[in-house]
Amino acid sequence: MAKTVSAIEISADLLQRLHRIHRQINDLQGQIDRGPRKIAAGEAMVQKCRQAVVDAGDTIKRTSLLADQRQKQLAEREDRIETLRGKLNAAASNREYDSFKEQIAADEQANSVLSDEILELLERIDQLELERQQRQTELDQRLGEQQQLIAEVEQQSTSLKHDLATVQAERAEAEALIPAGARAEYNRLVSARGEEALAPVDNETCGGCYQKLTTQFINQIMLNQLVRCPNCNAFLYRRNAG
Numbered sequence: 554m555a556k557t558v559s560a561i562e563i564s565a566d567l568l569q570r571l572h573r574i575h576r577q578i579n580d581l582q583g584q585i586d587r588g589p590r591k592i593a594a595g596e597a598m599v600q601k602c603r604q605a606v607v608d609a610g611d612t613i614k615r616t617s618l619l620a621d622q623r624q625k626q627l628a629e630r631e632d633r634i635e636t637l638r639g640k641l642n643a644a645a646s647n648r649e650y651d652s653f654k655e656q657i658a659a660d661e662q663a664n665s666v667l668s669d670e671i672l673e674l675l676e677r678i679d680q681l682e683l684e685r686q687q688r689q690t691e692l693d694q695r696l697g698e699q700q701q702l703i704a705e706v707e708q709q710s711t712s713l714k715h716d717l718a719t720v721q722a723e724r725a726e727a728e729a730l731i732p733a734g735a736r737a738e739y740n741r742l743v744s745a746r747g748e749e750a751l752a753p754v755d756n757e758t759c760g761g762c763y764q765k766l767t768t769q770f771i772n773q774i775m776l777n778q779l780v781r782c783p784n785c786n787a788f789l790y791r792r793n794a795g
C-alpha cells in the first residue's frame with residue numbers, strides 16, 4: 554500500500570475541526586433548503602382547500618339550476634290546470650267534461666310528485682350550502698396557517714443564514730491552516746464529497762466507509778501524517794477526545 558500523499562504533516566485537531574465545520578455547513582444548508590419545500594407543501598394544501606370550495610360552489614349551482622327547471626315545470630303545469638278548470642264549465646258534453654277532469658287529476662298528481670322532488674332539492678341545496686361554508690372555513694384556517702408557516706420559515710431562514718455565514722468564516726480560517734501541499738486535493742475532494750471528504754479513525758477503521766486500516770496507515774496517522782483512506786479516499790484523522 555503506497556502513501557497517496559507522501560509525508561505531509563497535518564494536525565489531527567485541524568482535520569477534526571474541518572470535519573465538524575463541514576458537517577455543520579451541511580446541516581445548516583439542509584435546514585435552509587427544507588424551508589421552501591415546507592412552504593410549497595403548504596401551498597399545495599391551500600390549493601386543495603381552495604379547489605374544494607370551488608367544487609362545492611359548482612355543485613350548488615348545478616343543483617339550483619335543476620331546482621329552477623323543476624319549479625318552472627311545476628308552474629307551467631299549474632297554468633295548464635287553471636286553463637283546464639276554465640274549460641270545465643264550457644265543456645260541450647259530459648264526455649268532454651270527464652276528459653278535462655281526468656287531465657286535471659293527472660296533472661295534479663304529476664305536480665304533487667314534482668313538489669316533493671323540488672322540496673328535496675331545496676333541502677339538498679341548504680345542506681350543500683352548509684358544506685360549502687365548512688370548506689370555506691377550512692380554507693381560511695389553512696390560509697392562516699400558511700401565512701404563519703411562511704413567517705416562521707423566513708425567520709428561521711434569516712437565523713440559519715446568519716449561522717451559516719459564521720461557520721463559513723470559521724471554515725475559511727481553518728482552511729488557511731491546511732498545508733499547501735494538501736490544499737488542492739482537499740479542495741477537490743471537499744467540492745465533490747462535502748463532509749464525507751474527511752473521516753475519523755475509529756478502532757483502526759475508517760469512520761467514513763468502515764474499511765479496516767493497516768498498521769502502516771495507523772502509524773502514519775499517529776505521526777500526524779496526512780493519510781487518505783485506501784477505500785473511500787477520505788482524509789483520515791485521529792479523533793481527539795476533547
Ligand SMILES: [Zn+2]
Pocket residue numbers: 752759760761762763764782783784785786787
Ligand atoms: Zn474510508
